[in-house]
Amino acid sequence: MYNTLLTELTNGILTITINRPDKLNALNKEVFADLNKVLDEVYSNKHIQSAIITGAGSKAFVAGADITEFNGLTIEQGKALAKAGQDTFFRIENSPKPVVACVNGFALGGGCELVMSCHFRVASDNAKFGQPEVNLGLIPGYGGTQRLVQLIGKGRAMELLISAAMIDAATAFNYGLVNYVVTQEELINKAKSILTIINTKAPLAVAACITSANAVFNETQNGYNVEINEFGKCFGTADMKEGTTAFLEKRKANFSGK
Numbered sequence: 001m002y003n004t005l006l007t008e009l010t011n012g013i014l015t016i017t018i019n020r021p022d023k024l025n026a027l028n029k030e031v032f033a034d035l036n037k038v039l040d041e042v043y044s045n046k047h048i049q050s051a052i053i054t055g056a057g058s059k060a061f062v063a064g065a066d067i068t069e070f071n072g073l074t075i076e077q078g079k080a081l082a083k084a085g086q087d088t089f090f091r092i093e094n095s096p097k098p099v100v101a102c103v104n105g106f107a108l109g110g111g112c113e114l115v116m117s118c119h120f121r122v123a124s125d126n127a128k129f130g131q132p133e134v135n136l137g138l139i140p141g142y143g144g145t146q147r148l149v150q151l152i153g154k155g156r157a158m159e160l161l162i163s164a165a166m167i168d169a170a171t172a173f174n175y176g177l178v179n180y181v182v183t184q185e186e187l188i189n190k191a192k193s194i195l196t197i198i199n200t201k202a203p204l205a206v207a208a209c210i211t212s213a214n215a216v217f218n219e220t221q222n223g224y225n226v227e228i229n230e231f232g233k234c235f236g237t238a239d240m241k242e243g244t245t246a247f248l249e250k251r252k253a254n255f256s257g258k
Contacts, residue, residue, distance in 0.1 A: 002034040006056070012049035012199050013192055014042060017056050024063035025055040027110045032088055039091045042099070046257075049199040051095075052191050053118060054102040055111075058126070058184055061103045062111025067136065082141030085110065089117035089143050094214060096207035098198055100191045103127045104184060108166070113140055116147035119210065121178040122194075123169040124187045129177060130166035150217050152177055202239035203257040 001007070006017040016038055018025040025031075042051050055061040065085075073081065092099050092114075101107075101118035108130045115121055115129070131140050131148065139145060140161070148157040152175040160167065169181045182190045198206060208230035215226035234240045238258040246253035 004031045005034045013195050014048045014051040016053045019056040021057035024060035026064055026066040028066035028069055035088055050098040050195040052100050052102050060106040063106045064109030064111055085142035092117040102187050102191050110142050113142040113144040122180045122191045123178040124184040125169050125181055127169040128166045129172050131161050132164040135164045202243055202255045204237050204239055
């Protein structure tokens, strides 16, 4: 079904593995096409409750974009390339179902940008993060200049962006870029253990949390108004009625996603 991805659906969690280990899982047009196809599946398949994105092998999550595709591009073609990448990563960021990055090895350039578009991040102890684009006379184009500031603050983000420095997993945790650092062997299971808990919650409420939290950084929206609207919409759901009834009856809720 996919030329550059491996997928496995277990207990409502879709594990998506970018599978170009000989190229350190570098992002090219084919990977982006496959990511968009698998995101269609995440959005539409009722059996998928959440997703993990990771990279094949132990060396790299995604070591960057495939630079061979950059050669000879015009200014307008460069803009189109950035727009296409941003559009894909916006789909991840705005997915109504949680998407977690499991970062093994290098997450550089476009790989770091992919990581940051996920709802949260788990890193293995060998993970390395960075935006080295200035080494190529470029800048991040898939949202990296924006999300890095959002996640770790302007001062630290600015230093990493203009120095092209890499940080290790422990530093990424200290900066707030990742939620957890675990061994390579524990990486996927750690994410699955968190998502297994999330998958027991009301799906529409989870989606509303994602929408509301994302509105913090959307200059075209008032986040508090988004929260009011999403909160109100919950009152029209069967899940809200089930959740409050189960609480009052001191039993476990059985959510339907309706």
